[in-house]
Amino acid sequence: MRFLLPLLLVLSCLTVLLPGCEPKEDLLTTDSNATLTFSTDTVMFDTVFTSVGSVTKRLWVRNRNPRAVKVEEISIESQPGVTYSLLIDGDAVTTARDKVIRGKDSLLILVRATIDPTPSDEKPFLVDNNLRFRTNGNDQQVKVISYGQNAYFHSSAVLACDAVWKADKPHVIYNYALVNPNCTLTIEPGTRIYSHAGAFLVVKGRLRISPNYRPSGEIKADDRNIVRFQGDRREKEYAELPGQWGGIEFDASSHDNEIRFTEIKNASFGLLIYNPDNRQPRPKVTVENSIIKNISSYSLDFASGGLPLQGAGLLGLSGDFTVRNTLLTNCWEYAIWGAQGSVYELDYCTIANYLSAPAGSTSALIRQTPSVQLSDGIEINGRPRPLASPRFTMRNSIVWAQPRFAADGTGEDELVFSNGERYASNISISTSVLRTKSYTAGPLSQNKNGNILNPVEGPNYLFKSTPPRPRGKMFSYELDTLSPASNKGMPLPGLTTDLLNRSRDPNAPDIGAYERKNP
Template identity: 60%
Template sequence: MRYLLPLLLLLSALTTTVLLPGCEPKEDLVTTDSGARLEFSLDTVKFDTVFVATGTVTKRLWVYNRNARAVRVAEISLQSRPAVTYSLLINGDAVASARNVEIRGKDSLLVLVRATVDPTPADGKPFLVEDNLRFVTNGNEQAVKVLSYGQNAYFHDGETITVNTVWKADKPHVVYNSVLVNPGITLTITAGARIYSHFGSFLVVKGRLLCNPDYQPKGPIKPTDPNIVRFQGDRREAEYAERPGQWGGIEFDLGSQGNVLRYTEIKNSTLGLYLYNPFDEQPRPQVRIDNVELRNISTLNSGYGFDGAALLSLCGDLAVSNTLISNCEQYAVYATQSSQVQLDYCTIANYSLGTRDQPSVLVSPEAPFVAINKRPLPVVAPRLFAVRNSIIWGSVRSGEELEFVAGEQYVGNISIRNSLLKTKRYDNTGALGQQKNGNILNPDEFTASIFKSTPSRPRLPQPNFELDTLSPASNRALPLPGLSTDLLNRPRNPTTPDIGAYERVNP
């Protein structure tokens, strides 16, 4: 009997341990709380230069359970795209997806993500393939972005350029998380370079940008000329080819001077060229633009809180010639505060993809926003808005493509000559009226066609803003010194050239 009591106590303790769940370690108990969430070591699993050089590479992603109790992840999965094959390694198993994976409390899970891609795809393949790695826990869905570049390129990820640098044309350049050119530094982009920027990324110039500075065509060129420098978004699929708002744009800040862009195409951004000097300080940003095309510009759905433009200047200086601006969702040219803008032989053909209420050209002493960090922005009269031998046209609902805010206060700083304008507000002979200086106002677009083909009058498969045979802009310009060729380097009539970026070519 003396051994019976200790034996009973031992059996009782063992039974209690087995039967009572409360004695199970807390970190092994699985919570069903819908508020339980995971944390991740990365918000983006990114495959870049190593990836395209080797074809296959593996990246690590740590998944953390910060909860006291265990969680059961109902699903870990991603959907592979045709250009990229993804696979996962979870708990030692190579899988396309996994279900009911438990992570103990205060513990972690290592997920290996492997991507395989053709390192030398055809030019039509996308640079960028995005996917989401999904985690579903107690009804909560979380995702980590998977980002893969499918072609060999120079990758500029959040880069700050601190020495004079040349971007060559031997491989494409991909901008991710923006690029900054430091003060006093020059970035030179050579003929034929291709720059592809990720969503929201800018090229920010505090120093100097020389874009295609040395290219000298020997004769007329085509719009597809391989020596043209081209900026666009990094999505290469066909549906993104002409979609606005895919990347930020090129910004020139206070002190950025001597900038030159020649034989360049900028498309599909939220802002085209942005001169940013909102407090009217010195030295002012200065940019010269020759033989450039800007199209498909829009800040719609960008979250910026202000309307964008192909050329947006806050107290900056712009000299623009032989340039085409087309298909902007808001303004083509937006010159604010003390900006100084000169347009020579330019064509603004602003046929937006949607309904547009903003005029193509807006000049105002006020900035698009009233303050920065509660510091009010100055209201300053524009120094100069001068237009010669140019077209300002488009599809705005009001029919008014030109507006000077409080223009009577700086009328002496406005000069428009030998240009074709769509404006009823300024069709009189008053101080701001433009029925003078050789200007052509409001021709009937359908009885006297201005361009070869437009979205509202599509006579070719694609818009073509060269002058139609009987365009009212033909032979109505005055020769300008130093501008004897057009956007495509074709010779202009030496005595009676055409208005706009293109000199009409006789069949």
């Protein structure tokens, strides 16, 4: 017995020294499945920074594993106009290495953004960055979003029921801004709207843009009263780049929308009516004196229907468009695409679907789709929906573009009616200029009603300046001096001015959105 107590003491000492007795939460794991979780997926600095230099936000990094993990690297990069720093364990750094987080424990990181408050037209409204974590070979990221200029910001926002967007400061959309059913958003003349990548203005109620604006005389292309939608990147290389944001979407409950004196550019879609179930009454959008340009989207899946869509200036899935004095150009897929009961009424419109690459780009642009395409049916998730005949009425308008590439040899057709024989009585086109080979004869022939088909491009050009024949740096879709569209239209009651509010010839107006200005 006298040896028992010393033996127990020795065994106790050995037990303390054994690795297996180290607390499990202190043991490091190298398992690649041992990832981190975060208190948020986005650190957002939503303070207006024209008067505030820096703001600090908290981020908790949690290790939910039973064993400890070593975070090999935590880092963030600064952006032009924004400097980031991280406060970790009392140290202000931009990169930290080999930080150990015990099992079932967490690490607090303070993220600080210092914004240059100096105004700059080149500075983006939103600075999008990533806080990066590397653990056991895994790379994880937390988004860091900072606002860079003084503006109204709408981030995943459900708007007030009778919201009015004023023109005193720009408006910036992040993710989406939503107009609820039975609610109205009114946008005042001169308002600027900048949308972040993938962002949409979603209208389930009603949208009214410049509803009461009446210009007193001719307006210029850069008129300050025009409402302008574009992406939030302000750098020169983004000025005319398509597909930077989603577009304006009207859902099945939307009604009586009006868009006047507006420019929509650089989006995946210009105006999209999304009513794939053909609910009645259909959503309606009226567009007047507007420009839709630089539109492209390879595809977009809607969570509500799983429907992949190609980009279009005007896209109607069972929706009605009335469009007057409007230009659609540089749409890389479609200028107009309508399906399943869509109604289009176009007066004095110019669809000049030439493709112009962004400044500095050397890549060749190839469009395989017609500028205008209508169909009486559509498939959703591989299943055809019930047929519903579209209606297409066009007067005093132009559908033109440089010849496109098409594997089936139809590259000179910019107007296509899929299954058009089934709804031929719903198609009415008069006194318009068309590029088409398919509809020169037969039941869908447009070689009537004063239409001008396939005018020869030579000394008599349709427009003043188009690719590949630019005069200077800008393209112009006003009519050339000897354009075959000059003075070939028919007077339309109530439409006495053009896109720029110039008076039209009361007896022989020009075809298209622009009335040629006399020298």
